[in-house]
Amino acid sequence: MSPEARLRVGGIIDMSTVDWYGNVSLIVFCAGCNYRCPYCQNSGLIPLDSGREIDLDLLRERFEANKFINDTVVFTGGEPALQPEGVIEAAKLAKSHGLMVMLDSNGSVKENIDRILRSGFIDRVALDVKAPINPTDYGRVTGRPDLGETSVEAVLHCLDLSKELGIEMEVRTTVAPGVSDDPAFIRSIAESIKGRCDVFYLQQFDNLGEVLSQTLKQEKPPTRDAMTSLARVALRTGLRNVFIKTRSNGLERMG
Ligand code: SF4
DSSP: OOTTOEEEEEEEEEEESSSSTTSOEEEEEEOOOSOOOTTOSBGGGOSTTOSEEEEHHHHHHHHHHTTTTOSEEEEESSOGGGOHHHHHHHHHHHHHTTOEEEEEEOOOOHHHHHHHHHTTOOSEEEEEOOSSSSHHHHHHHHTOGGGHHHHHHHHHHHHHHHHHHTOEEEEEEEEOTTTSOOHHHHHHHHHHHTTSOSEEEEEEOOOOSBOSOHHHHTSOOOOHHHHHHHHHHHHTTTOOSEEEEETTTEEEEOO
């Protein structure tokens, strides 16, 4: 491990069973994000100077303390790929402790994603595909119209590189009222990711937590029925392994 390897984090959770289903994960919340998604529930982690910088020895201690509990580690955020050196070193450390590693990313920085995936320390990517893969929709949903073009290029690269490298690909789309709940919106995403992912999770927006948009904070989450209907829209494109994730029922397979 590089002696100066450090990572800016907003928090660490020792045990989660819902971030990587079927596994018990240690979750590392990396601080800082380049997007401004209105439904973001971790908006306190958006500023690049949020959280605190930790020495990776701290992570080593957590891996050792939890060695009989965790089988996986998840790097999430914020946006972990904004810190490629720290994430690669931390992932390498996790692998040396026998842990499988998932990168939960918005996939927006092509060069960084490329470096992290090619490091050989990533077993699974949970990629937020936030909108139909075109610059206009991407710019709108992420609150960063200026990044629309580069985001689209980067997300497609992440999908294709993961496939090329044999890394498991879990695509996630958050369904939020008035933002990402239109059937044509979901259909377009499903058509773009078909053949490029192992599973597709439609995640219910939740108004709990530090929601970025105060307007959305007042909105109710989409109903389970609405989520089910959108899953059917995705399935009609021929996409398989479609799931919905709701507060009431957790993860449910739709087909
Ligand atoms: S939801 Fe959007 S703004 Fe929030 S951390 Fe994820 S990518 Fe960043």
